[in-house]
Every structure is written in structure tokens, then in C-alpha cells.
Amino acid sequence: MPIREATTADWPEIWPFLRRIVAAGETYTWPRDVDEATARRLWLPGPPARAVVAVDDDAGTVLGTAKLAPNQLGPGDHVANASFMVSPAAAGRGVGRALGVHVLDLARAEGYRAMQFNAVVASNERAVALWRSLGFAVVGRIPEGFRHPSRGYVDLLVMHRRL
């Protein structure tokens, strides 16, 4: 599955599924009613952040996207952070795994020494299993750090792996 650098021209394809994922309120600590300009600024902030898209082989349709950025500033910027959104229409077809592998390689190439996820919702079983299978360990747990729309308060996980 081709994965390439995201451009501003990809945004109109990213926004509908990103908005849907955020509005569901189950996986991201973003305002559920985030407006388009804010979402675009958060997802495509420009360097040193990088964003990529996974596209359909034939049509070139955007199936999912990932963002890579330093997790901290200054002396903490050797640890990367990454975020992932796969279109619900393309879920379960290996897009998330392909993006994960790609972003780990990209982070290594950019010179990062580790990758950290700050807020993986513990009830997001698919994501937790995927990150574990890609070598991440849970290094922290924020008790009831997330208000899930149907499950109530659930834990947030900090996940980490060296590169």
C-alpha cells in the first residue's frame, strides 16, 4: 500500500474521516466538535512535524493518515510522538499497521531515539493491540484520564518503544 508525504491537497480527503473519528469521542483527546481550521492546524502543523497518507493502489484515495512530531521541545525532542487516523471505511484492512511500520521507519530516519504515545485510550483495544505488536510497552497509566461516551471514565495509557 503506497504511503507518501501528505500535502495540503490531501486535506479535503482527510477531514471527513478525521472529523468522524474525533466526533465519535472514543479515541482522541480533542474537542469532539473541533472546527476544520483547528483540526488542519493540529494535523498538518508543518516542520518539524511530518504527516503521511496511505492511499489506495488504484484510485489513489486517502485511506488513512499519520502524523510524526517531537513529543517534547528542546532537550526532549529526540523522542517522537505519532498519531494515526484510518478512515472507518478502510478499517481492519492493515492500513493502521502499514502506517505504524512506516512511521517507525520515518522516525528512525529522522534521528529520533524513541517513540511515545501520550494518551492511548485503554478501551481502544485495536490500537493497544496494534501498538503492542509493533513493540510498544505500556509505561504509564492515567487512571480514569478519559471520558468515553458510552463506557464512562476509562484509563489513558502512555506507550513507548525505543527505535
Ligand SMILES: CC(C)(COP(=O)(O)OP(=O)(O)OC[C@H]1O[C@@H](n2cnc3c(N)ncnc32)[C@H](O)[C@@H]1OP(=O)(O)O)[C@@H](O)C(=O)NCCC(=O)NCCS
Ligand atoms: C487504531 C487504527 C489506527 C487501526 O487501524 P486499522 O487499519 O483499522 O488497523 P489494521 O487493519 O492495521 O489492524 C491492526 C491490528 O488490530 C487487530 N484488531 C482488529 N480489531 C481488534 C480488536 N477489537 N482487538 C484487538 N485487535 C484487533 C487486527 O487483527 C490487526 O492485527 P494483525 O495486523 O495482526 O492482523 C484505526 O482503527 C483508527 O484510526 N481508529 C480511530 C483512531 C485511533 O484510534 N487512532 C489511534 C489512537 S492511539
